[in-house]
Amino acid sequence: MTYDSVRLSHEGEVATLTLAHPKGAFGPATWRDVPRALGDLGDARVLVVRGERHFSVGLDVAATAPVIGPALGNPEKFRAVVDEMHAAIEGLATLPVPVIAAIDGWCIGAGLELAAACDLRLCSASARFSLPEVKLGITADLGGLQRLPHLIGRGRAAHLALTGEPIDAQAAERWGLVTEVLEGAEALYARAQSLAAHLASLPPRALEGTKRTLQDGLPHAESLAAAVEWNARHMTADAMLSALKKA
The missing domain is CATH 1.10.287 (Helix Hairpins)
Structure with missing residues (x-):
C-alpha cells in the first residue's frame, strides 16, 4: 500500500514500512500516514521500519514551519501539533508485535526518536546517529529523551542530546543503541528480513x-x-x- 509519504508491503507474516519522503525527512504527511499504515498491518506478526535513502534526516523544516509557526508562543496550540507526531511514534511503540528498525545512512532528530521507539535496531556500517535539536535552539520532544537513557544509559543519552554531535555505527553498537552492524544496505535489509521471519515463527x-x-x-x-x-x-x-x- 502506498500513502503520501510511506509505503507498506507484506511478505508472508512480515510487514515492511518504508519511510519514503523524497528528502529522507519527516513532513506533516508522515505523521498522518504512519498511523494509517499501522492500521493496515492486518495479520502481520512483525514490522520492519526502514528508509528509502536515509532512514531519516529528521523533520522537513520547510514543510513543517507553516504548521508549527502559528502555534509558537501558545502551549495549547503547540501541544496539539506535536500530539500528532507523538501519536505516530507511540503507535509504533505500542504495537503488540515486534518492530525492527533497519537503519542505513543518517538517523537524525525525529528519526532517532522514532527508531528509539522500535524494539530492535540494526544498522549498516555507514549509519550515523544524531540528536541535534539543542543546536537548533529546541529540546527534543518526541520521546528520545525519555527512551534513550533506558537504551544507552543517561550519560550517553546526555552526550547525544547536549552536544548535538553525531556518532557512527560502531559507537552506536558499543553504546547498545543498535545490536548489529551490517556491512552495507543490502546486507542490512536482508538481515532485518531474516530476523523478522524468525520472530514471526515464534508464539x-x-x-x-x-x-x-x-x-x-x-x-x-x-x-x-x-x-x-x-x-x-x-x-x-x-x-x-x-x-x-x-x-
Whole structure:
C-alpha cells in the first residue's frame, strides 16, 4: 500500500514500512500516514521500519514551519501539533508485535526518536546517529529523551542530546543503541528480513507479553506480577510441548 509519504508491503507474516519522503525527512504527511499504515498491518506478526535513502534526516523544516509557526508562543496550540507526531511514534511503540528498525545512512532528530521507539535496531556500517535539536535552539520532544537513557544509559543519552554531535555505527553498537552492524544496505535489509521471519515463527502471545513487560515501566515487584498474570492468561501446555519438539 502506498500513502503520501510511506509505503507498506507484506511478505508472508512480515510487514515492511518504508519511510519514503523524497528528502529522507519527516513532513506533516508522515505523521498522518504512519498511523494509517499501522492500521493496515492486518495479520502481520512483525514490522520492519526502514528508509528509502536515509532512514531519516529528521523533520522537513520547510514543510513543517507553516504548521508549527502559528502555534509558537501558545502551549495549547503547540501541544496539539506535536500530539500528532507523538501519536505516530507511540503507535509504533505500542504495537503488540515486534518492530525492527533497519537503519542505513543518517538517523537524525525525529528519526532517532522514532527508531528509539522500535524494539530492535540494526544498522549498516555507514549509519550515523544524531540528536541535534539543542543546536537548533529546541529540546527534543518526541520521546528520545525519555527512551534513550533506558537504551544507552543517561550519560550517553546526555552526550547525544547536549552536544548535538553525531556518532557512527560502531559507537552506536558499543553504546547498545543498535545490536548489529551490517556491512552495507543490502546486507542490512536482508538481515532485518531474516530476523523478522524468525520472530514471526515464534508464539505471538509470548512475544507480545515479553514486549509489554520490557516496556511496562512498573516497579520490579509489580512488573513480575504482571508477567506472571500474562502467562497465567495466555500460556498453554500444547504451545510449550510444540516449542520443545522444535528446539
